[in-house]
Amino acid sequence: MDTLNIKREAAIAAHKNAKTSGKKLLEDLLGKETFTDIRDLIEDFSDVCEIMGKAELDYTCNSNDPDDIAACALKQALLIARCYNQNRKGKIDWTDHNQPKYCHRYIYNSASGWSLFVVVRWAASSYCGSRLYFIDSDDAKDAWEKFSHIYINLIK
Secondary structure (H helix, E strand, O other): OOOOOOOHHHHHHHHHHOOHHHHHHHHHHHOHHHOOOHHHHOOOHHHHHHHHOOOHHHHOOOOOOHHHHHHHHHHHHHHHHHHHHOOOOOOOOOOOOOOOOEEEEEEEEOOOEEEEEEEEEOOOOOOOOHHHOEOOHHHHHHHHHHHHHHHHHHHO
């Protein structure tokens, strides 16, 4: 069987101009996520698991041990970052110092607890775990808004 290559931009343009049945056909062939911003597809962690083809149960922590909770949060955070990054143009290239890479920086306040301090553009070197970076700063902000409970479990 031959493989058909199609440019993403051409597929998106065809989707925009198609009628309902054509849109459905393109989504079935190329995946709904091809035509929808990933931030619109993700509402909760079960959406991340579905998009990534993972079983949510494999990411559930059934322990009260803080180390187990943090380990589970790390596993969840890694999947979240991969999910947001998978459909972005390009991949994170650690040798490219000009490519923007974004990560969360947190702050702790005794009155309110942990919160997002800033989404920061980082150099090609990594001080906070390279697999938790985002290609798009808006994705990093969206991930915090939707999954702050996971990130807090990771750092507390």
